[in-house]
Amino acid sequence: MEINLEDVFQQKxxxxxKIEPRDWMPEKYRKTLLRQISQHAHSEIVGMLPEGNWITRxxxxxxxxxxxxKVQDEAGHGLYLYSAAETLGxxxxxxxxxxHSGKAKYSSIFNYPTITWADMGxxxxxxxxxxxxxxxxxxxxSYGPYARAMVRVCKEESFHQRxxxxxxxxLCTRGTPEQKAMAQDALNRWWWPSIMMFGPNDDNSPNSAxxxxxxxxxxxxxxxxxxxxxxxxxxAELLGLTIPDKDLKWNEARGHYxxxxxxxxxxxxxxxxxxxxNKQRLKARVDAxxxxxxxxxxxxxxxxxxxxxxxxxxxxA
Amino acid sequence: MNNKEWPLWEVFIRAKQGLNHKHVxxxxxVDAQMAVENARDVYTRRxxxxxIWVVESKYIxxxxxxxxxxxxxxxxxxxxxxxxxxxxxxELNHM
Ligand SMILES: [Fe+2]
Ligand SMILES: [Fe+2]
Numbered sequence: 001m002e003i004n005l006e007d008v009f010q011q012k013x014x015x016x017x018k019i020e021p022r023d024w025m026p027e028k029y030r031k032t033l034l035r036q037i038s039q040h041a042h043s044e045i046v047g048m049l050p051e052g053n054w055i056t057r058x059x060x061x062x063x064x065x066x067x068x069x070k071v072q073d074e075a076g077h078g079l080y081l082y083s084a085a086e087t088l089g090x091x092x093x094x095x096x097x098x099x100h101s102g103k104a105k106y107s108s109i110f111n112y113p114t115i116t117w118a119d120m121g122x123x124x125x126x127x128x129x130x131x132x133x134x135x136x137x138x139x140x141x142s143y144g145p146y147a148r149a150m151v152r153v154c155k156e157e158s159f160h161q162r163x164x165x166x167x168x169x170x171l172c173t174r175g176t177p178e179q180k181a182m183a184q185d186a187l188n189r190w191w192w193p194s195i196m197m198f199g200p201n202d203d204n205s206p207n208s209a210x211x212x213x214x215x216x217x218x219x220x221x222x223x224x225x226x227x228x229x230x231x232x233x234x235x236a237e238l239l240g241l242t243i244p245d246k247d248l249k250w251n252e253a254r255g256h257y258x259x260x261x262x263x264x265x266x267x268x269x270x271x272x273x274x275x276x277x278n279k280q281r282l283k284a285r286v287d288a289x290x291x292x293x294x295x296x297x298x299x300x301x302x303x304x305x306x307x308x309x310x311x312x313x314x315x316x317a
Numbered sequence: 318m319n320n321k322e323w324p325l326w327e328v329f330i331r332a333k334q335g336l337n338h339k340h341v342x343x344x345x346x347v348d349a350q351m352a353v354e355n356a357r358d359v360y361t362r363r364x365x366x367x368x369i370w371v372v373e374s375k376y377i378x379x380x381x382x383x384x385x386x387x388x389x390x391x392x393x394x395x396x397x398x399x400x401x402x403x404x405x406x407x408e409l410n411h412m
Contacts, residue, residue: 022382072362079359083343086325092345093322149342156363300321303347 013215018144021087029214032207033143034088035104036216038095041081042106045099046281048074050114051123059117066163067120073156080149087145100286108267109193111275118171118179118186124164126187126194126232132157133228134198137218165235172239180240187236188244195259196267198225204264229257325374326352328359330366338370346371 005024012019019025048071055071058064082092098104109127114120135157138150171183199205199221211217219227229248236243247260269275323345329338341360346352352371360366380388396402405412 020382022379024382069362076359076362079344080342083325086343091322152342296321296323299347299351300323303351306348306350 010213013142013213016215018147019142020144028210029216030088032211032214033146033216034085034090036211037081037085037088037146037149038090038098039105039107041078041085041095042099042104043110044074044078044081046106046110046285047127048078049281049284050110050112050277051120053114054117054120057117058120063120063167070124070160070163073160077153077156080152081146084143084145084149096289100282100289102273102282105271107197108270108275109197111270111277111281112189112193113277116182116186118168118182119190121164121167121171121183122186122190124160124162125168125235126164126190127197128157128160128164129232130194130197130228132161133224133231137224140215140218142215168239168241172241183239184241187241191244192263192266193270195225195229195262196264198222198228200264200267201262226256229259233257323347326356326371327374327377328352328356329370329372330356330360331368331370332365333367338368341365343374349373 006026009019009025009029019029051067051071051074055064055067058067082095085095086092095104099106109130114123132154135150135154139147139154141147141150168183168186171179175183202208202220202222205221208217208220212220233243233248245260247258249258251258270278273279324347325343326346326349327343328341330341331338344352344355344359346355349371352373353369356369356371361369392398
């Protein structure tokens with residue numbers, strides 16, 4: 001009897017056996033994962049830019065060390081994820097090339113500007129909050145290296161959200177009326193883009209079913225979005241802020257909040273490159289890569305020199 | 318794109334004295350010294366380790382996943398390697 005590799009593979013998935021780099025896998029599984037993990041990595045790296053914008057202008061040292069540590073964590077997340085993606089057979093340089101050429105996408109939330117200090121609060125609270133909602137189920141994703149990277153990431157994310165919420169709390173409960181207004185303004189601008197972070201509605205998300213079958217994903221976009229809204233509404237109430245959605249209302253029968261229509265036109269515009277900061281973000285990454293060229297070369301030259309010196313010492317001895 | 322990508326290294330961390338080094342992930346570095354330094358920044362930002370090993374990935378040798386059965390199945394039916402295979406009187410309590 002002939003064994004169908006694809007059936008054996010699906011059986012492993014169904015039995016919750018993780019797939020490891022050198023195991024047989026369908027080409028489409030490999031490609032789907034490679035796209036998802038590399039885009040996830042790009043999002044962590046580009047995600048440093050909006051917050052990096054405020055490091056030198058943090059209002060005090062406590063806020064500054066926290067923001068610096070958070071941004072450094074995001075760099076780490078990018079690196080864990082790039083190395084997980086590399087196990088699927090694409091080199092780091094190829095992935096970076098795809099980012100820099102605009103071929104690869106990253107989360108469109110990072111194409112919005114950070115115009116006030118309150119944005120640092122709103123990002124930690126909402127953007128990292130939405131990321132956590134997405135990432136926690138990924139700790140059990142079917143591909144071993146991705147799952148392991150996500151366990152590390154999730155351990156670090158909780159501090160990101162808490163420091164953001166603390167910024168909001170300080171502005172709202174101990175700030176001047178102007179500072180509270182600034183917090184409300186940040187919520188107004190970041191709410192809908194955060195809701196969009198979960199991706200298109202389930203009926204417009206054609207690859208979702210396959211990803212669920214392969215247990216790359218465990219919950220659908222709409223399920224996660226609803227969960228995020230249900231958790232976040234009371235958090236906004238605690239701050240005394242108003243979520244910018246007039247249709248937002250507790251639905252006793254569903255046991256969930258109902259919410260208003262999402263502006264998908266805006267979402268697709270930002271994905272297509274027409275968000276407020278797409279060009280600026282990509283340019284910052286490309287410039288960093290190009291300006292780092294001499295550093296990368298110098299590091300290689302220095303390592304070669306050190307190796308020569310060491311082998312010289314051995315010969316002399 | 319250039320072809321000067323730095324080599325890949327596998328990183329192993331000892332979480333605390335008394336434990337073995339455990340694989341945590343990989344990174345790129347020009348040489349071993351830089352790999353250790355980078356591993357410190359990437360994998361031990363929260364006191365996750367007291368010791369770091371790095372090995373250039375190309376020096377890791379592994380069995381083929383297809384050899385799984387040939388290598389590991391023979392251990393399956395050797396139940397006499399386990400203590401419960403031996404039937405002893407109850408009075409013996411803890412042995
Ligand atoms: Fe992150
Ligand atoms: Fe984060």
